[in-house]
Amino acid sequence: MAEPPVLPLKERKLLRLAFAVVGIMSTLVIYGVLQEKIMRIPYGKKKEYFKYSLFLVFCNRLATSVVSGGVLLASKRSLDPVAPIYKYCAISISNILTTTCQYEALKYVSFPVQTLAKCAKMIPVMVWGTLIMQKRYHGKDYLFAVLVTVGCSLFILYPASADISPYNAGRESTILGVLLMLGYLGFDGFTSTFQDKLFKGYDMEIHNQIFYTTICSCLLSLSGLVVQGHLLSAVDFMFRQQDCFYDVIILSTVATTSQFFISYTIRTFGALTFATIMTTRQLVSILLSCVWFAHPLSWKQWIGAAVVFGALYAKTFLRSKPQKPVPGSLLDGSDEHTANNR
Numbered sequence: 001m002a003e004p005p006v007l008p009l010k011e012r013k014l015l016r017l018a019f020a021v022v023g024i025m026s027t028l029v030i031y032g033v034l035q036e037k038i039m040r041i042p043y044g045k046k047k048e049y050f051k052y053s054l055f056l057v058f059c060n061r062l063a064t065s066v067v068s069g070g071v072l073l074a075s076k077r078s079l080d081p082v083a084p085i086y087k088y089c090a091i092s093i094s095n096i097l098t099t100t101c102q103y104e105a106l107k108y109v110s111f112p113v114q115t116l117a118k119c120a121k122m123i124p125v126m127v128w129g130t131l132i133m134q135k136r137y138h139g140k141d142y143l144f145a146v147l148v149t150v151g152c153s154l155f156i157l158y159p160a161s162a163d164i165s166p167y168n169a170g171r172e173s174t175i176l177g178v179l180l181m182l183g184y185l186g187f188d189g190f191t192s193t194f195q196d197k198l199f200k201g202y203d204m205e206i207h208n209q210i211f212y213t214t215i216c217s218c219l220l221s222l223s224g225l226v227v228q229g230h231l232l233s234a235v236d237f238m239f240r241q242q243d244c245f246y247d248v249i250i251l252s253t254v255a256t257t258s259q260f261f262i263s264y265t266i267r268t269f270g271a272l273t274f275a276t277i278m279t280t281r282q283l284v285s286i287l288l289s290c291v292w293f294a295h296p297l298s299w300k301q302w303i304g305a306a307v308v309f310g311a312l313y314a315k316t317f318l319r320s321k322p323q324k325p326v327p328g329s330l331l332d333g334s335d336e337h338t339a340n341n342r
Contacts, residue, residue, distance in 0.1 A: 023261035053103030065214035092216035109177030124189025154304030
């Protein structure tokens with residue numbers, strides 16, 4: 001019997017990349033719509049808002065830790081930590097802060113504003129890459145970073161004069177929202193870069209990192225809820241508003257699924273390739289949110305969005321051209337070789 005043909009290396013790499021893109025796009029678009037619904041739309045006849053963002057973090061991480069632990073047991077892999085526990089905790093703490101800032105920002109700015117601001121994550125990734133991984137970046141990388149920053153600034157500072165969405169009245173605060181988004185970008189850049197460093201420094205399975213990181217996140221977020229006195233209040237809210245209960249269950253499910261796609265992408269293609277893949281997902285999320293939740297965009301915001309996505313897609317196009325890159329730059333292929341070429 002003839003053996004099945006083996007795909008060339010380039011085609012296998014494209015298939016893995018397509019798998020990562022489809023997985024991230026589908027899970028995070030659903031995740032984005034649900035998080036905006038939970039944090040910005042009131043529940044029930046009394047129009048109550050869900051206020052417990054740390055509880056969402058706890059539910060998401062609990063679901064992820066259960067699934068990752070089950071995968072390790074089913075595959076008969078070792079549950080022993082590969083790296084020192086404090087390194088898992090470092091990722092866990094930064095990830096909790098990232099997600100909390102993300103949820104809290106939705107109380108003060110619209111989802112399109114928050115999502116476009118996430119495009120600037122390449123800037124903190126570059127900063128952390130320089131500090132943690134000792135990488136050097138090409139001059140074009142800094143040019144694209146400046147263009148993205150300018151586009152994001154236009155989008156945030158020049159909103160439409162009137163937001164017709166009935167859910168936004170009296171809840172907008174650009175200053176608080178921007179501060180929370182800056183916190184999100186800083187912590188998120190550290191999280192993905194440090195994950196990349198662990199994958200390169202240890203012979204680590206994806207599920208091993210996810211399991212220990214999310215276990216730490218569960219303990220830390222649960223402790224935070226108890227200290228703040230929000231645990232029972234959040235549970236009571238979900239029992240009183242069953243729609244919220246189902247939304248949180250679905251949110252945790254897609255969040256868990258997305259964690260595996262994200263870790264797979266970072267391990268296989270690197271942190272900066274992951275940031276590039278997120279570009280199309282963010283554009284789709286913005287358009288979907290504008291239609292679903294009736295967010296109008298001013299002409300200056302459209303220009304800002306065009307600048308951001310134009311810069312990111314131009315960067316992607318330039319990466320596809322053969323050239324002599326600076327080691328570690330955004331145009332360097334070294335980020336594609338994290339786990340497979342150790």
